[in-house]
Amino acid sequence: MFEILIKTLKTGTVTTKYPQKPDIAPLGFRGKPELIPEKCNFCGECVKACPAGVIWIDEENGEKRFTLSCCGCIFCGMCEEVCPCGAIKLTQEYELASKTKDDLLTIIRRKV
């Protein structure tokens, strides 16, 4: 009993104040993939590489549309690895809960 008390006192509090105090993921964390639209050249390498199939390119109203959905993303970082322009990066962002699937889409458009 005494040993348990000592161990407990020695250990102290281990829980954190999250979410009141933000808990920032370490560098190199595989979080939300982010697009840098001006760097993207619509080559489609990431579309081919994505194992979850959550990146696609289509056309709408004479515009090329690039869509990345975090809904189904497995954060493997293949898109980042294959992108020749450095237009896609995994970030430290992990708080991705949302009320609609549309909130999880990142879309960029470009005139054909």
Added chain:
Amino acid sequence: MSEELIETIKKEFRSDILDEKVSNNEHYFTVNNNAAVHICDYLYHTLNFPLILIFAADERAKEIAKDGCFKIHYVFSCKSDLFIIIKIKVEEKSPGFPTLTHKIPAANWYEREIQDMFGLVPVGHPDPRRLIHFEDWPAGLFPLRKDFDIRTKPPRVKGEYIYRRVEGEGVYEIPVGPVHAGVIEPGHFRFSVAGEPILNLEIRHFYTHKGVEKLFESMSIDKAVFLAERISGDNSVAHSVAFCQAVEKIAGVDIPPRAKYIRTIILELERIYNHFGDIAGIATDVAYPFGAAHANKLKEQVMHLNEKVTGSRLLRGMNAIGGVRRDIGDKKEMILKELDSLQKNFRELMELLLSSPSVADRIETTGRISNEIAKGLHVVGPAGRASGIGGDTRRDHPYAGYPELEFKVPVRKAGDVNARTLVRADEVYESITLIQQALSRLPQGDIRTDVDQIPDGYALGYTEAPRGETLYWVHILNGRIERCKVRDPSFCNWLAIEYAVLDNIVPDFPIINKSLSLSYSGNDM
């Protein structure tokens, strides 16, 4: 040694061997169907080689094999890093094959799985009920046959599943599940009890069959690594490494030494956090929340470390065909420092846990699995090693950095919850020394080799996951996956729980279950 062994087998069964093929450490013998049982029995009982896997493949298409038959493979793990694979052909028009379950109990589920997925019938099987398909699955539909379209939505039909029954005065049945309290996966447990002691337990699983093996066949090889990684969430490194090693073996690629060591380090980190989690679970189930809190704290510490080292708490996204995707050399000091703290705290925790009479009272002699049962069912991993089975893939079929590193394989004989807890605790210390060794000897150089063309061929990939031996048999044809058979350790170990609970009381079931650390997801793909 290996040559002698092969000669002995060839001499013994000369007239029954139709064909033989050697690739790497795998020796394939195609044999006469009616001799298969006899040969397997000889390998198992006379030569004492465990049967580690049985699987089928649909090779009816002409481009795969000229004979147009299904193949069934019986894989035996032999000494000197050799696998002997006995292969039989089964024709579509006479889909029966002789059952092996009478001779080797471990064959039971494999044969029923083949029956459900391929429609090949193990003739004379003592329990020919369906295993994976439910009663509402139509007869004559076999998902792993090549002519079964993955998009098929079969109609539901009426059917009945008959449970084994224990009858007598005062015997009651307690059905538990498939939906359980807490966020765990589904499985049905049917206890027959007389008062508190359990007379019989029948488990029924496969409620969430996902068709993973079929899915592999439609995926490109590099993407399939991520599928392998997700088969059993907390054993993701073991699964992805096993898959990558199978493909690398087919490609004839030797990955860079640095990549091998990095794989070893993350495999051992995975073992440590799993074992901490299991010890926490056991402490919870024996109502020792102090121990559970501390073990969970240690587990969380390892997961934090995983995140810092690999970017993922579950160590995902690290493996690729040809090596690893991230170098972790610069994290060496941080890992070593963290391991020191973990080791010290874990030692203190285990001393307190094991000196507590209330814990000892619940875990000693509880849930015993005799050596005979464990051997018969081919119980693997810490559960097998706690019942006196000394097998460990890292030593018996060395891979990654293990051949160059020193470690002990802890084995105990009691076969109870206590022994399983102690084996895990000892393994944690071994894992820590393995990581320390691997980091201190981390070779310089690349972390990945380019693998462009993968030739046709098949090979076994294997790892020792925290739960035990994990196997992949991959067949590549024209650059795509023709067949990928996955065998998670839990597929072997689930049946052991039916024996472990006998003569125990119902309240001890959760502890026994936890101590076996069984995966639903890995078992039911």
